[in-house]
Amino acid sequence: MAEVTVKELAKVVDTPVERLLQQMQEAGLPQTSPDQQVSDDEKQRLLAHLKQSHGESVVEPRKITLKRKTVSTLKVAGSKTVNVEVRKKRTYVKRDPAELEAERQRELEELRAAEESRQQAEEARRKAEEEARQALEASKQAGQSEPEPVAKVEQPAAAESAPASAPAPAVPVPEVTPADAQAAAEANRKKEEARRKALRSDEEERNRKRAGGHAGKEKSRNSGRIMDDEDGMNRRRGGGGKLKAKKRNQHGFEKPTGPIVREVVIGETITVAELAQRMSIKAAEVIKYMFKNGTMVTINQVLDQDTAAIVAEDMGHKVKLVRESDIEDQLTESMSHEGELTGRAPVVTVMGHVDHGKTSLLDYIRRAKVASGEAGGITQHIGAYHVETDRGMVTFLDTPGHAAFTAMRARGAKATDIVILVVAADDGVMPQTEEAIQHAKAAGVPIVVAVNKIDKPEADADRIKHDLAARQVIPEEWGGDTMFVHVSAKVGTGIDELLEAILLQAEVLELKAQPSAPARGVVIESRLDKGRGPVATLLVQNGTLRQGDVVLAGFNYGRVRAMLDENGKPIKEAGPSIPVEILGLDGTPDAGDEMTVVGDERKAREVALFRQGKFREIKLARQQSAKLENMFESMGQGEKKALNIVIKADVRGSLEALQGSLSDLGNDEVQVKVVSGGVGGITETDANLALASNAVIFGFNVRADASARKVVENEGLDLRYYSVIYEIIDDVKKALTGMLGSDVREQILGVAEVRDVFRSPKFGAVAGCMVIEGIVYRNRPIRVLREDVVIYEGELESLRRYKDDVAEVRNGMECGIGVKNYNDVRVGDRIEVFERIQVARTL
Structure with missing residues (x-):
């Protein structure tokens, strides 16, 4: 560089x-x-x-791993393409220079020792040849004949072929003294020992060279890589390397001598593939076994617990039966709720009919202006607030009053301690008022009636008491147990008395909680914020929720990254009866889901995934059941016309209310099909889904982003924004009405009675008639009735009054009628003139 x-x-x-x-x-x-x-x-x-x-x-790092990924496109049949991804990974290890130097020195020493051994062998061979030459000269001097030449040491094969112990034969010479014979024998013996020593030296030298060559090849081939130290040492020594290599190449698995018994965990349901995997066998063996026992299954077939247990036991395994709810039970058991019980603030839900002043009443209590910011002047979300009074804190839940938000009001009743039933003194008991009473009674929650708008001249509080008494809500002054408070949310009349009644009712209930326990509560509302992600409004019912806790809410979980109060101010912890907004969940939970704090994030993820899988199984089972139940009913009938809709709302509660209200619309011929519903802004994915399913996009208090608007403009999709639920329902009703088409109805315009029949060369039989009902028109279809039975249906060929052609003849006047293509008109017949009109159908 x-x-x-x-x-x-x-x-x-x-x-x-x-x-x-x-x-x-x-x-x-x-x-x-x-x-x-x-x-x-x-x-x-x-x-x-x-x-x-x-x-x-x-x-410096001793090991470097290089990864490489290449992506290519492969074209298959048609215009379909497949992306092929190839991944390569290679690891390089840098060896210690000291180790490399030590290994190099060791190899040099081995080569030096081999060279010394070779030199020693060469020296021994020279000495042996010298001794043999001296012995031969001595034998010649003694007068003996020359012995048979010895094989050269350079040719070991010839030397090995000769017997090792056989001495070289000598030619007998007469007149040899015993001393000469002994000297010759000693010379031959030395010569033979020298030959054997030279052969051993040559063999050792060849083994050393062979071992050194193998080690050099391995060294050059594996340069920069880790070698097997033990194998390398054996090869360098020249002994035991082959045996070690043979042992190394053998795998470490051996065939079991007997069948392996495994413990198979079986839930309430299990597929054939999962059962085979837990028994460590192939799925084909399980299918084969069940075929032999008369049950035809596939690899994805779902088996019940009893059947799977029988199969596993028959195949020689132990069975452990578990319930699907065990994971939920373990979570409940792991949570500790020990702690001292202390008093907590009451949670009060405000219920009532639309425009009876629920939010205005709460607005006066909170000293805020909430109602002025509501779209259409109505509340469409569940709001949670807590206020401080002279006698303690009170938490309020404001629920919508429109009929579409029944489920939201029901969840409000389940999360509350006391219900304030707001009834307008000038309007009386309305349908949503009765519904609120039913929800409160179903939840077993005491009711405090707030008779609002008492300052109006047309207010009639006694009529409200009579109407509510007829619905089993009896005032205390009439011997009942329900407190009635006259209030005015506009001028503040009776607000203090209402708070006094709420706190008095709370003292009677003796509300307790454990602040030191892990937090537990309920999801009030959730939404998807573009900048912050999923935001959930929680009401803590027991324990204390702290920033950093792992929260499990329905199908979602996460760690609380931030907590905000109802005014948007960050807080670190929230005790019982405190509503908070939290950030950090992996999705938007449904309003009404139970919230719990879990000590282990892994456990929370496991429970959330289990709940999601269980929900998918139930949903799939319901769809299959609905298909089977409706299959025979729909045979022979035309399919229903469906209005496909993609809905995006700002919060989860509004989305559920919209889906429920729109799904209830329709009849046997038309229906509303919600293709997709979600929380947050309208994205490009939603627009593409609407394009593929030919759907209308509804945005409730949300807007489309730039990419979605581009798709909508290019493809001409129908995108509509709403902020009030009335408008969505009205527009969908109009659309469904248009899909119904119209009915064709017949309307009788006039009736003429035939008094005489005339023959005309131009028109044939001409009926002389008297109009007895309505008006007879010339350009309308007719029917000929004889004794009130239709014998012909056609049209008029001519209508005359005297000699003039006329367009119509009124009641009580005579006329001549010529029926086209019909000449069998008789006296006494009636000619009925009618018209077909189309009447628009309604839901």
Whole structure:
């Protein structure tokens, strides 16, 4: 790498030049100005200094892993393409220089020892040849004949072919003394020993060369890689290497001597593939076994617990039966709720009919202006607030009053301690008022009736008492147990008495909670915020919720990253009866889901995934059941016309209310099909889904982003924004009415009675008639009735009054009627003139 200046280096590493010069001086480098050069070694010194100052290790990595990924496109049949991804991974290990040097020295010593052994063998061979030559000369001097020549040591094969112990035969010579014979024999013996020693030396030298060659090849082939130390040492020694290699190449698995018995865990349902996997056998064996027992199954067939247990036991395994709810039970058992019980604030739900003043009443209590900001002047979300009074804190839940939000009001009743039933004194008991009473009684919650708008001239509080008494809500002054308070949310009349009644009722209930226990509560509302992600409004019912806790809410879980109160201010913890907004969940839970704090995030994820899987199974089973039940009913009938809708809302509760209200619309011929529903803005995915399913996009208090608007404009999709639920329901009703078409109805316009029949050469039989009902028109269809039975249906050929052609003849006047293509008109027949009109159908 070329040298760079200090200024250029500072620009590369994105740091000020002064700061870089200071760090270089701390590292002991000589640079003092921005224009001085910096070498590669100085960069390394600076990097090592910075790592050491930050507490990092300056030791270079000994192992480097390189990964490479390539993606290519493969065309298959038609225009379909498949992306092929190839991944490669290679690891390089840098060996210690000391180890490499030690290994090199060891190899040099082995080569030096081999060379010394070779030289010793060469010396021994020369000595043996010299001794043999001396022995031969001695035998010649003794007068003996020359013995048979010995095989050369350079030819070991010939030497090995001769018997090792056979001495070289000598030609007998007469007149040899015993001393000469003994000397010759000693010479032959020495010569034979020298030959054997030379052969052994040559064999050892060849083994050393062979071992050294193998080691050199392995060294060159595996340069830069880790070798098997034990195998390498054996090869270098020249002994035991083959045996070690043979042992290394053998696998470590051996065929079991007997069947392996496994413990198979079986839930309430299990597929054939899962059962085979838990028994460590192939799925084909399970299918074969069940076929032999008369049951035809597939690999994805779902088996019940009893059947799966029988199969596993018959195949020689132990069975452990578990219930699907065990994971939920374990979670409940793991949660500790020990702690001292203390009093808590009451949770009060405000219910009532639309426009009876629920939010205005709460608005006066909170000293805020909530009702003025509501779309259409109605509340469409569940609001949670807590207020401080002189006698303690009170938490309020404001529920919508419109009929579409029945489920939301029902969840409000389940989460509350006391219900305030708001009834307008000038309007009386309405349908949603009765519904609120039913929800409160079903939840077993006491009711406090707030008779609102008492300041109006037309207010009649006694009529409200009579109407509610007829619905089993009896005032205390009439011998009942329900407190009635006359209030005015506009001027503040009776607000203090209402709070007094609420706190008095709370004292009677003796509400308790454990602040030291893990938090438990209920989801009031949830929405998807573009900048913050899923935001859930929770009401803590027991324990204390803290920032950083792991929360499980319905199908969703997550760690609480931030907590906000109802005014948007961040808080660190929330005790019983406190509503909070939390951030950190992985999705938007449904309003009404139970919220619990879990100690282990892994356990929370496991329970959430289990709940999601269980919900999918139930949903799929319901769909299959609905298909089977409706299959025979729909045979022979035309399919229903469906209005496909994609709905996006701002909060989960509004989405559920919209889906429920729209799904209830329709009849036997038309229906509303919600293709997709979600929380948050309208995205490009929603627009593409609406395009594919030919659906209308509804945005409730949300808007489409730029990419979604582009798809809508290019494809001409129908995108509509709403902020009040009335408008959505009305528009969908109009659309369904248009899909119904119209009915054709017949309307009788007039009746003429035939008094005489005339013959005309031009028109044939002409009926002389008297109009007895309505008006007879010439350009309308007719029917000929004889004795009130239709005998012909057609049209008029002519209608005359005297000799003039006329367009119509009124009641009580005579006329001549010529029926087209019909000449069998008789006296006494009636000619009925009618018209067909189309009448629009309604739901």
